[in-house]
Amino acid sequence: MAGQDTRTGSVSVFADREEATRHLADWLLQLATEKNEGPFALALSGGSTPQSLYSLMATEPYASRFPWARMQFFLGDDRFLPHDHEDSNFGMMHRLLFSRVPVPAENLHPMPGVGTAEDAARSYETRLKQFYGADTFEADRPLFDVNLLGLGSDGHTASLFPGQPVLKEQTAWVATCVPPAAPYTRITLTYPAIHASRHVVFLVEGAGKKEAVAKVRAQDPSCPASAITAMGDLRWVLDRAASPDA
Ligand SMILES: O=C(O)[C@H](O)[C@@H](O)[C@H](O)[C@H](O)COP(=O)(O)O
Numbered sequence: 417m418a419g420q421d422t423r424t425g426s427v428s429v430f431a432d433r434e435e436a437t438r439h440l441a442d443w444l445l446q447l448a449t450e451k452n453e454g455p456f457a458l459a460l461s462g463g464s465t466p467q468s469l470y471s472l473m474a475t476e477p478y479a480s481r482f483p484w485a486r487m488q489f490f491l492g493d494d495r496f497l498p499h500d501h502e503d504s505n506f507g508m509m510h511r512l513l514f515s516r517v518p519v520p521a522e523n524l525h526p527m528p529g530v531g532t533a534e535d536a537a538r539s540y541e542t543r544l545k546q547f548y549g550a551d552t553f554e555a556d557r558p559l560f561d562v563n564l565l566g567l568g569s570d571g572h573t574a575s576l577f578p579g580q581p582v583l584k585e586q587t588a589w590v591a592t593c594v595p596p597a598a599p600y601t602r603i604t605l606t607y608p609a610i611h612a613s614r615h616v617v618f619l620v621e622g623a624g625k626k627e628a629v630a631k632v633r634a635q636d637p638s639c640p641a642s643a644i645t646a647m648g649d650l651r652w653v654l655d656r657a658a659s660p661d662a
Protein backbone atom coordinates (compact mmCIF):
# COMPACT_ATOMS: atom_id res chain seq x y z
CA MET A 417 0.00 0.00 0.00
CA ALA A 418 1.03 3.55 -0.76
CA GLY A 419 1.38 4.81 2.81
CA GLN A 420 0.84 8.45 1.87
CA ASP A 421 0.90 11.45 4.21
CA THR A 422 -0.33 15.03 4.11
CA ARG A 423 2.63 16.12 1.96
CA THR A 424 2.61 13.25 -0.54
CA GLY A 425 -1.17 12.99 -0.83
CA SER A 426 -2.77 14.00 -4.11
CA VAL A 427 -4.66 17.28 -4.41
CA SER A 428 -7.83 17.85 -6.45
CA VAL A 429 -9.18 21.39 -6.67
CA PHE A 430 -12.72 22.13 -7.83
CA ALA A 431 -14.37 25.36 -8.89
CA ASP A 432 -16.76 25.39 -5.96
CA ARG A 433 -18.22 23.36 -3.08
CA GLU A 434 -20.86 21.76 -5.27
CA GLU A 435 -18.29 20.39 -7.70
CA ALA A 436 -16.05 19.16 -4.90
CA THR A 437 -18.97 17.45 -3.17
CA ARG A 438 -20.22 15.78 -6.34
CA HIS A 439 -16.72 14.54 -7.18
CA LEU A 440 -16.44 13.00 -3.73
CA ALA A 441 -19.88 11.35 -3.95
CA ASP A 442 -18.97 9.89 -7.36
CA TRP A 443 -15.64 8.61 -6.04
CA LEU A 444 -17.24 7.01 -2.96
CA LEU A 445 -19.87 5.36 -5.18
CA GLN A 446 -17.17 3.98 -7.48
CA LEU A 447 -15.17 2.58 -4.55
CA ALA A 448 -18.23 1.07 -2.86
CA THR A 449 -19.50 -0.61 -6.02
CA GLU A 450 -16.05 -1.82 -7.08
CA LYS A 451 -15.43 -3.55 -3.74
CA ASN A 452 -17.24 -6.80 -4.38
CA GLU A 453 -16.32 -8.76 -1.27
CA GLY A 454 -16.81 -7.95 2.38
CA PRO A 455 -18.13 -4.77 4.01
CA PHE A 456 -17.29 -1.27 2.79
CA ALA A 457 -16.34 0.60 5.95
CA LEU A 458 -16.37 4.36 6.20
CA ALA A 459 -15.40 6.70 9.03
CA LEU A 460 -17.24 9.97 8.50
CA SER A 461 -16.35 13.47 9.57
CA GLY A 462 -18.58 15.84 11.47
CA GLY A 463 -18.81 19.60 11.32
CA SER A 464 -20.45 21.62 8.57
CA THR A 465 -18.30 20.95 5.50
CA PRO A 466 -19.42 17.38 4.74
CA GLN A 467 -23.14 18.07 5.28
CA SER A 468 -23.73 18.80 1.61
CA LEU A 469 -22.04 15.50 0.75
CA TYR A 470 -24.29 13.54 3.10
CA SER A 471 -27.38 15.29 1.74
CA LEU A 472 -26.27 14.58 -1.83
CA MET A 473 -25.73 10.88 -1.09
CA ALA A 474 -29.38 10.68 0.01
CA THR A 475 -30.60 11.95 -3.37
CA GLU A 476 -30.73 10.32 -6.78
CA PRO A 477 -28.81 8.82 -8.46
CA TYR A 478 -26.78 8.01 -5.34
CA ALA A 479 -29.63 6.88 -3.05
CA SER A 480 -30.55 3.99 -5.33
CA ARG A 481 -26.99 3.10 -6.39
CA PHE A 482 -24.93 2.86 -3.20
CA PRO A 483 -24.77 -0.75 -1.87
CA TRP A 484 -26.16 0.35 1.50
CA ALA A 485 -26.52 -3.19 2.88
CA ARG A 486 -22.74 -3.73 2.50
CA MET A 487 -21.73 -0.34 3.91
CA GLN A 488 -20.65 0.07 7.53
CA PHE A 489 -20.72 3.61 8.91
CA PHE A 490 -18.41 4.69 11.71
CA LEU A 491 -17.45 8.20 12.91
CA GLY A 492 -14.05 9.83 13.03
CA ASP A 493 -15.16 11.78 16.05
CA ASP A 494 -18.19 13.09 17.83
CA ARG A 495 -19.12 15.46 20.51
CA PHE A 496 -19.97 13.48 23.69
CA LEU A 497 -23.67 14.32 23.54
CA PRO A 498 -27.00 12.50 23.20
CA HIS A 499 -27.56 11.77 19.51
CA ASP A 500 -30.65 14.00 19.42
CA HIS A 501 -28.58 17.01 20.54
CA GLU A 502 -28.33 19.64 17.80
CA ASP A 503 -24.50 19.47 17.93
CA SER A 504 -24.21 15.66 17.66
CA ASN A 505 -22.32 14.61 14.54
CA PHE A 506 -24.19 11.31 14.44
CA GLY A 507 -27.47 13.17 14.83
CA MET A 508 -26.52 15.36 11.86
CA MET A 509 -25.55 12.35 9.73
CA HIS A 510 -28.74 10.54 10.68
CA ARG A 511 -30.88 13.56 9.80
CA LEU A 512 -29.18 14.24 6.45
CA LEU A 513 -28.37 10.71 5.28
CA PHE A 514 -29.08 7.64 7.39
CA SER A 515 -32.78 8.41 7.89
CA ARG A 516 -33.22 8.88 4.12
CA VAL A 517 -31.58 5.74 2.67
CA PRO A 518 -32.10 1.98 3.24
CA VAL A 519 -28.97 1.42 5.34
CA PRO A 520 -29.61 -1.31 7.93
CA ALA A 521 -29.61 0.02 11.50
CA GLU A 522 -26.99 -2.59 12.46
CA ASN A 523 -24.61 -1.01 9.93
CA LEU A 524 -24.59 2.29 11.83
CA HIS A 525 -21.94 2.64 14.52
CA PRO A 526 -22.40 5.88 16.46
CA MET A 527 -20.05 6.86 19.25
CA PRO A 528 -21.98 6.55 22.54
CA GLY A 529 -23.30 9.85 23.80
CA VAL A 530 -24.37 8.86 27.31
CA GLY A 531 -22.61 7.55 30.43
CA THR A 532 -19.03 8.79 30.78
CA ALA A 533 -16.82 9.98 27.93
CA GLU A 534 -14.07 7.56 28.94
CA ASP A 535 -16.47 4.59 28.94
CA ALA A 536 -17.79 5.74 25.57
CA ALA A 537 -14.27 5.78 24.13
CA ARG A 538 -13.50 2.33 25.51
CA SER A 539 -16.72 0.79 24.26
CA TYR A 540 -16.21 2.31 20.80
CA GLU A 541 -12.71 0.91 20.66
CA THR A 542 -14.15 -2.51 21.56
CA ARG A 543 -16.66 -2.22 18.73
CA LEU A 544 -13.92 -1.29 16.27
CA LYS A 545 -11.80 -4.25 17.36
CA GLN A 546 -14.74 -6.63 17.05
CA PHE A 547 -15.37 -5.34 13.54
CA TYR A 548 -11.69 -5.56 12.62
CA GLY A 549 -11.39 -9.03 14.19
CA ALA A 550 -8.14 -8.31 16.03
CA ASP A 551 -6.86 -6.13 18.87
CA THR A 552 -3.84 -4.82 16.96
CA PHE A 553 -3.52 -3.56 13.41
CA GLU A 554 -1.97 -5.85 10.86
CA ALA A 555 0.32 -4.38 8.23
CA ASP A 556 -1.57 -3.64 5.02
CA ARG A 557 -4.94 -4.70 6.44
CA PRO A 558 -6.93 -1.50 6.93
CA LEU A 559 -9.82 -1.05 9.34
CA PHE A 560 -11.59 1.48 7.14
CA ASP A 561 -11.95 1.60 3.39
CA VAL A 562 -12.42 5.37 3.53
CA ASN A 563 -11.71 7.86 6.31
CA LEU A 564 -13.29 11.22 5.52
CA LEU A 565 -11.69 14.06 7.45
CA GLY A 566 -12.37 17.77 7.78
CA LEU A 567 -9.87 20.45 8.77
CA GLY A 568 -10.24 23.20 11.32
CA SER A 569 -8.65 26.60 10.75
CA ASP A 570 -6.35 25.80 13.69
CA GLY A 571 -5.15 22.67 11.89
CA HIS A 572 -7.17 20.16 13.91
CA THR A 573 -8.86 17.19 12.32
CA ALA A 574 -11.37 14.79 13.83
CA SER A 575 -11.00 15.85 17.47
CA LEU A 576 -7.22 15.92 17.41
CA PHE A 577 -6.76 19.45 18.69
CA PRO A 578 -3.50 21.37 19.21
CA GLY A 579 -1.75 20.76 22.51
CA GLN A 580 -4.00 17.92 23.59
CA PRO A 581 -2.72 14.67 25.18
CA VAL A 582 -4.54 12.62 22.53
CA LEU A 583 -1.87 13.73 20.03
CA LYS A 584 0.61 11.50 21.82
CA GLU A 585 -1.68 8.44 21.83
CA GLN A 586 -0.09 5.68 19.76
CA THR A 587 -1.79 2.61 21.26
CA ALA A 588 -5.48 3.27 21.88
CA TRP A 589 -7.72 3.46 18.82
CA VAL A 590 -10.22 5.83 20.44
CA ALA A 591 -9.68 8.56 23.04
CA THR A 592 -11.39 11.49 24.68
CA CYS A 593 -10.35 15.09 24.14
CA VAL A 594 -11.48 18.34 25.74
CA PRO A 595 -10.70 20.97 23.11
CA PRO A 596 -9.67 24.40 24.41
CA ALA A 597 -12.71 26.63 25.03
CA ALA A 598 -15.02 23.86 23.87
CA PRO A 599 -18.44 23.47 25.46
CA TYR A 600 -18.20 19.65 25.62
CA THR A 601 -15.88 16.68 25.59
CA ARG A 602 -15.12 14.93 22.32
CA ILE A 603 -14.60 11.27 21.45
CA THR A 604 -12.11 10.78 18.63
CA LEU A 605 -10.21 8.23 16.59
CA THR A 606 -6.50 8.45 17.31
CA TYR A 607 -3.67 8.71 14.77
CA PRO A 608 -3.15 4.91 14.64
CA ALA A 609 -6.84 4.31 13.95
CA ILE A 610 -7.03 6.95 11.24
CA HIS A 611 -3.84 5.57 9.71
CA ALA A 612 -5.53 2.19 9.35
CA SER A 613 -7.45 3.40 6.30
CA ARG A 614 -7.15 2.31 2.68
CA HIS A 615 -8.05 5.86 1.66
CA VAL A 616 -7.87 9.02 3.79
CA VAL A 617 -9.56 12.01 2.20
CA PHE A 618 -9.62 15.58 3.47
CA LEU A 619 -12.66 17.53 2.26
CA VAL A 620 -11.88 21.21 2.83
CA GLU A 621 -13.80 24.21 1.56
CA GLY A 622 -13.73 27.97 1.93
CA ALA A 623 -11.14 30.72 2.05
CA GLY A 624 -11.03 30.49 5.83
CA LYS A 625 -9.22 27.16 5.55
CA LYS A 626 -6.63 28.12 2.89
CA GLU A 627 -3.89 28.92 5.39
CA ALA A 628 -4.52 25.73 7.35
CA VAL A 629 -4.36 23.65 4.16
CA ALA A 630 -1.02 25.21 3.24
CA LYS A 631 0.40 24.62 6.72
CA VAL A 632 -0.80 21.00 6.91
CA ARG A 633 0.48 20.14 3.45
CA ALA A 634 3.82 21.60 4.56
CA GLN A 635 3.48 19.40 7.68
CA ASP A 636 3.66 22.33 10.08
CA PRO A 637 3.97 20.61 13.50
CA SER A 638 1.64 23.15 15.12
CA CYS A 639 -1.21 21.57 13.14
CA PRO A 640 -2.37 18.15 14.39
CA ALA A 641 -3.65 17.26 10.91
CA SER A 642 -0.05 17.45 9.63
CA ALA A 643 0.71 14.08 11.19
CA ILE A 644 -2.16 12.22 9.53
CA THR A 645 -1.06 9.28 7.39
CA ALA A 646 -2.88 6.54 5.51
CA MET A 647 -2.08 2.85 5.08
CA GLY A 648 -3.08 3.42 1.46
CA ASP A 649 -3.47 6.75 -0.25
CA LEU A 650 -4.26 10.21 1.11
CA ARG A 651 -6.07 12.79 -0.95
CA TRP A 652 -7.17 16.40 -0.65
CA VAL A 653 -10.50 17.44 -2.17
CA LEU A 654 -10.63 21.23 -2.12
CA ASP A 655 -12.73 23.97 -3.56
CA ARG A 656 -10.72 26.76 -5.20
CA ALA A 657 -11.28 29.05 -2.22
CA ALA A 658 -9.48 26.64 0.13
CA SER A 659 -6.62 25.88 -2.24
CA PRO A 660 -3.31 27.64 -1.58
CA ASP A 661 -2.32 26.97 -5.20
CA ALA A 662 -5.42 28.30 -6.92
O1 LIG B 1 -16.72 17.25 15.01
C1 LIG B 1 -16.22 18.06 14.23
O2 LIG B 1 -16.45 19.29 14.24
C2 LIG B 1 -15.32 17.58 13.13
O3 LIG B 1 -15.02 16.31 13.15
C3 LIG B 1 -14.15 18.50 13.00
O4 LIG B 1 -12.89 17.91 12.97
C4 LIG B 1 -14.39 19.25 11.71
O5 LIG B 1 -14.10 18.39 10.61
C5 LIG B 1 -13.54 20.48 11.63
O6 LIG B 1 -13.71 21.21 12.84
C6 LIG B 1 -14.00 21.35 10.45
O7 LIG B 1 -15.32 21.72 10.72
P1 LIG B 1 -16.19 22.54 9.64
O8 LIG B 1 -16.41 21.60 8.49
O9 LIG B 1 -17.47 22.85 10.37
O10 LIG B 1 -15.40 23.76 9.25
